[in-house]
């Protein structure tokens with residue numbers, strides 16, 4: 001067998017050797033830490049993913065040993081393979097830092113700022129990205145997109161307004177299940193994730209779309225509004241499952257299992273896909289063999305304690321909105337129909353519990 005060809009690539013002044021055909025993003029992940037560009041659409045376990053969101057842009061300051069000319073534009077690192085002698089700049093390039101701030105601004109154009117009621121808060125990749133690269137205010141003056149609600153069945157909740165069109169859930173359904181019933185309908189500004197004819201997503205492995213969604217567009221209906229992830233204790237556990245590996249993370253509070261997810265690696269990617277039965281139907285500690293606490297290595301705004309020492313902005317709309325008065329003010333709880341109307345969340349003793357929220 002011929003030996004695999006290795007290419008030398010230097011990213012942010014760190015040189016590494018990787019097999020030919022490796023993407024810049026994967027090479028950077030081998031170095032790790034801040035050198036690895038953020039990725040909102042690429043998913044190493046999904047064929048064809050990447051190239052949609054542009055968060056992974058990098059500068060190629062030297063094309064290769066044979067052709068040292070720099071690439072004229074920033075490139076998507078998830079879709080560009082390394083060449084021998086290539087030099088790449090990620091966080092060391094002011095152009096990249098600037099472009100990434102622009103990409104975050106674009107991603108947030110239509111994304112609602114409903115983190116306070118979003119189940120993904122605390123583990124949302126867009127939340128992390130906005131914290132690191134976003135701006136305090138918005139320049140966007142138009143109405144955000146609205147969509148007709150689609151019911152995807154008893155397990156998966158779709159919030160289309162939060163979707164960033166990364167296509168990961170479509171690839172997941174294509175590559176993991178026998179019959180994909182959802183996809184992207186329409187084009188451009190009207191593009192949306194939906195089932196053409198109202199249909200439940202109920203294939204055996206379809207729950208994995210929840211884990212791959214980088215934002216809160218697809219969430220677990222059996223966990224919805226029941227607790228905040230930072231109040232829960234993640235525990236590694238397994239069971240003898242005839243359909244999947246049965247290796248999961250349980251999110252507990254005391255003995256109560258609030259949700260079950262796949263285990264994720266340091267890039268926020270699922271280690272082993274799990275089946276719907278493990279995810280949605282095994283919600284008792286007695287269903288599982290507990291292995292021990294899981295360390296959540298993915299950086300998140302919560303695990304880093306970003307909120308602890310931040311300065312609270314001056315509490316006026318004008319100050320946080322570049323001097324502009326709001327066009328319309330809505331009560332987020334009334335709008336989203338989250339809590340039961342007779343319950344005043346601010347008056348509850350301690351954190352809110354599932355009983356305080358509407359179950360639908």
Ligand code: SF4
Nearest residue numbers: 163164166167169213
């Ligand atoms: S629903 Fe989530 S996973 Fe699917 S395209 Fe939108 S953001 Fe991506």
Ligand code: FES
Nearest residue numbers: 051053054056078
């Ligand atoms: S991660 Fe590369 S374009 Fe989205």
